[in-house]
Amino acid sequence: MKQVTIYDIAHEARVSVATVSRVLNNTAPVKLATRDKIMELIHKYQFQPNALARSLSKKETGTIGVIVPDITNPFFPEVFSGIEKEARDKGYTFLLCDTIGSYERESQYLNILREKQVDGILFMGGRINLSRCSPELAEEVREAASRTPIVLINGNLPGNSLHRVYIDETLGAELATRHLIGLGHREIAFIGGHDNMSTTAQKVRAFKKAMRENGLDIPREWVLHADFSIESGQLLMKRLLDGPRRPTAVFCVNDFTAVGAVKTATRAGYRVPEDISIIGFDDIPLATAINPELTTVSQKMETLGRVSVQVLHKLIGKEKVKKQTVIEPELIVRESTSAR
Amino acid sequence: MKQVTIYDIAHEARVSVATVSRVLNNTAPVKLATRDKIMELIHKYQFQPNALARSLSKKETGTIGVIVPDITNPFFPEVFSGIEKEARDKGYTFLLCDTIGSYERESQYLNILREKQVDGILFMGGRINLSRCSPELAEEVREAASRTPIVLINGNLPGNSLHRVYIDETLGAELATRHLIGLGHREIAFIGGHDNMSTTAQKVRAFKKAMRENGLDIPREWVLHADFSIESGQLLMKRLLDGPRRPTAVFCVNDFTAVGAVKTATRAGYRVPEDISIIGFDDIPLATAINPELTTVSQKMETLGRVSVQVLHKLIGKEKVKKQTVIEPELIVRESTSAR
DNA sequence: TTGAAAGCGCTAACAC
DNA sequence: GTGTTAGCGCTTTCAA
Numbered sequence: 001m002k003q004v005t006i007y008d009i010a011h012e013a014r015v016s017v018a019t020v021s022r023v024l025n026n027t028a029p030v031k032l033a034t035r036d037k038i039m040e041l042i043h044k045y046q047f048q049p050n051a052l053a054r055s056l057s058k059k060e061t062g063t064i065g066v067i068v069p070d071i072t073n074p075f076f077p078e079v080f081s082g083i084e085k086e087a088r089d090k091g092y093t094f095l096l097c098d099t100i101g102s103y104e105r106e107s108q109y110l111n112i113l114r115e116k117q118v119d120g121i122l123f124m125g126g127r128i129n130l131s132r133c134s135p136e137l138a139e140e141v142r143e144a145a146s147r148t149p150i151v152l153i154n155g156n157l158p159g160n161s162l163h164r165v166y167i168d169e170t171l172g173a174e175l176a177t178r179h180l181i182g183l184g185h186r187e188i189a190f191i192g193g194h195d196n197m198s199t200t201a202q203k204v205r206a207f208k209k210a211m212r213e214n215g216l217d218i219p220r221e222w223v224l225h226a227d228f229s230i231e232s233g234q235l236l237m238k239r240l241l242d243g244p245r246r247p248t249a250v251f252c253v254n255d256f257t258a259v260g261a262v263k264t265a266t267r268a269g270y271r272v273p274e275d276i277s278i279i280g281f282d283d284i285p286l287a288t289a290i291n292p293e294l295t296t297v298s299q300k301m302e303t304l305g306r307v308s309v310q311v312l313h314k315l316i317g318k319e320k321v322k323k324q325t326v327i328e329p330e331l332i333v334r335e336s337t338s339a340r
Numbered sequence: 341m342k343q344v345t346i347y348d349i350a351h352e353a354r355v356s357v358a359t360v361s362r363v364l365n366n367t368a369p370v371k372l373a374t375r376d377k378i379m380e381l382i383h384k385y386q387f388q389p390n391a392l393a394r395s396l397s398k399k400e401t402g403t404i405g406v407i408v409p410d411i412t413n414p415f416f417p418e419v420f421s422g423i424e425k426e427a428r429d430k431g432y433t434f435l436l437c438d439t440i441g442s443y444e445r446e447s448q449y450l451n452i453l454r455e456k457q458v459d460g461i462l463f464m465g466g467r468i469n470l471s472r473c474s475p476e477l478a479e480e481v482r483e484a485a486s487r488t489p490i491v492l493i494n495g496n497l498p499g500n501s502l503h504r505v506y507i508d509e510t511l512g513a514e515l516a517t518r519h520l521i522g523l524g525h526r527e528i529a530f531i532g533g534h535d536n537m538s539t540t541a542q543k544v545r546a547f548k549k550a551m552r553e554n555g556l557d558i559p560r561e562w563v564l565h566a567d568f569s570i571e572s573g574q575l576l577m578k579r580l581l582d583g584p585r586r587p588t589a590v591f592c593v594n595d596f597t598a599v600g601a602v603k604t605a606t607r608a609g610y611r612v613p614e615d616i617s618i619i620g621f622d623d624i625p626l627a628t629a630i631n632p633e634l635t636t637v638s639q640k641m642e643t644l645g646r647v648s649v650q651v652l653h654k655l656i657g658k659e660k661v662k663k664q665t666v667i668e669p670e671l672i673v674r675e676s677t678s679a680r
Numbered sequence: 681t682t683g684a685a686a687g688c689g690c691t692a693a694c695a696c
Numbered sequence: 697g698t699g700t701t702a703g704c705g706c707t708t709t710c711a712a
Binding site: 343345346347357358360361364365367389390391392393394395396397398 | 690
Binding site: 074143 | 386392393395396414421454457570607626629
């Protein structure tokens with residue numbers, strides 16, 4: 001079935017393609033009679049304009065590239081959902097690029113998105129979460145940003161030159177720590193994450209600071225890293241429980257780790273929170289799925305997604321936007337923490 | 341910064357655009373010297389061809405539309421991950437369309453994907469999961485499929501005319517039911533799902549059949565529906581526990597429901613599986629996150645995604661493919677079920 | 681209000 | 697091996 005084009009419509013309506021284009025986009029007044037005629041044919045042939053041709057000529061595609069490190073991690077679908085909700089009415093669609101945490105893939109996708117002429121890019125994960133990103137990797141993104149608008153979500157690059165919207169993780173970590181301290185805990189551990197990633201480093205720094213401000217000490221062996229997985233939470237919690245001294249509360253780098261920690265603690269015969277309090281970070285849906293429900297710090301993923309789109313949209317429209325947009329995290333007290 | 345085009349390269353290399361195009365796609369031999377010269381310029385200007393122009397002319401975009409009902413439901417990211425893995429080397433990228441369960445959105449996206457000239461569509465959720473899909477909705481998809489290749493994932497439409505790949509849910513439900521019966525359970529309930537959705541109906545049918553074959557009876561009030569959420573699992577489990585008779589095992593329509601059921605049962609003071617066995621369906625990551633780990637039936641989401649891409653890819657290449665591809669589910673025994 | 685025609689950037693006959 | 701040129705399907709001046 002041959003694709004019907006604007007020419008076919010124009011021909012049959014005995015007008016020029018320009019006129020058809022005008023009714024398609026109502027970009028100029030068209031006499032009612034001819035407009036009706038054209039509309040009729042459009043319906044008759046179920047005509048739909050070829051977006052490629054249109055984009056080629058208009059130099060805008062109405063599509064946004066979304067780069068994520070792992071769509072399987074519930075954090076990202078939540079953000080994506082916010083993105084979707086905010087951007088749909090603005091007429092955008094999304095090229096979803098899962099880099100599975102590979103910097104090389106990130107580079108590839110940056111190129112592909114450029115070739116596909118996306119109007120903008122939302123970048124999450126990977127290199128922008130590194131404490132010290134290599135100059136080459138950073139430059140690559142900056143270069144890309146010089147051609148197409150990019151906003152970094154929950155990340156940054158040396159030089160601070162790019163637009164970004166992020167959660168104040170320092171504040172979040174303070175909230176969490178103070179919550180535990182307020183509950184009477186004095187022996188608090190921190191587990192999970194990679195210490196070469198900024199998200200981990202920031203939390204640890206804020207955690208230590210809050211502890212220090214309250215005159216509390218943290219033994220070296222109570223700050224344990226691995227990664228961000230459930231397994232990592234299990235592993236690290238086990239190490240904590242096997243140690244000579246046992247903390248009364250544990251601050252986990254994210255909810256995954258916290259879930260693992262709860263699992264291990266429970267299985268080892270400890271009651272959460274009676275014997276040990278556990279707090280997570282993110283507030284993914286999983287947090288309320290388990291028993292006990294997780295006390296955590298909400299990253300407001302949906303808001304994060306929405307705001308990112310707002311910023312990107314302005315960037316695309318060449319409006320002025322401030323480089324940084326900070327979103328306030330929120331402490332969500334549920335069942336996995338209690339008074340000492 | 342003006343976009344550099346194939347013309348700019350050709351001009352500076354003192355060759356024609358055709359030659360540049362040839363080295364870009366190596367679609368014909370080019371003298372080494374001139375090829376080198378061109379390559380040099382390509383690097384010098386960081387030239388990347390405009391995919392819109394290319395697609396417009398070649399009539400293929402290398403992009404696949406993926407329609408999902410809710411990316412926030414872990415089932416779909418898992419499938420998407422499989423899709424990604426399989427399709428990346430084939431050179432595809434993905435337009436992810438979240439319909440948030442609205443048929444209208446499905447229609448809109450079908451149109452958008454057509455306008456954007458995607459090479460193919462992977463359709464999940466919504467209307468294709470209905471027991472009785474309205475003729476209009478079905479026709480719309482069929483119509484779309486007549487223009488661009490579509491494969492339905494885990495769903496169907498009246499007429500069976502479209503290509504689809506799906507899990508054998510009947511077999512899955514049999515596996516689950518037999519597992520419980522084999523454990524000595526005779527009083528088994530089924531909870532969750534919508535009874536106007538084929539995925540629910542199929543499971544219930546297979547469940548009843550397996551029970552009957554073993555001479556087991558199912559009281560009317562032990563087949564309870566609501567939806568597919570955790571909350572629904574909680575609600576329905578509560579109803580079960582509040583009833584005059586209590587089943588010793590519960591077959592849940594999916595893992596979400598099962599997680600809710602476990603939560604409610606545990607909180608009501610019952611031990612899972614000692615007091616009551618609970619089995620889920622899907623095997624999403626959440627299944628191993630909770631305590632006890634969920635016995636379930638794996639939908640092999642990654643395989644589902646991969647195979648769907650294989651089928652779609654062949655369709656796109658105009659190869660013959662059989663209309664139906666069935667994937668065998670697998671019983672995953674973990675901790676939430678035990679002998680009566 | 682409408683039409684003619686020049687792009688948009690690339691591919692692919694076809695000719696040399 | 698390489699160049700010319702006619703598309704691909706739509707938008708957008710510029711004239712009328």
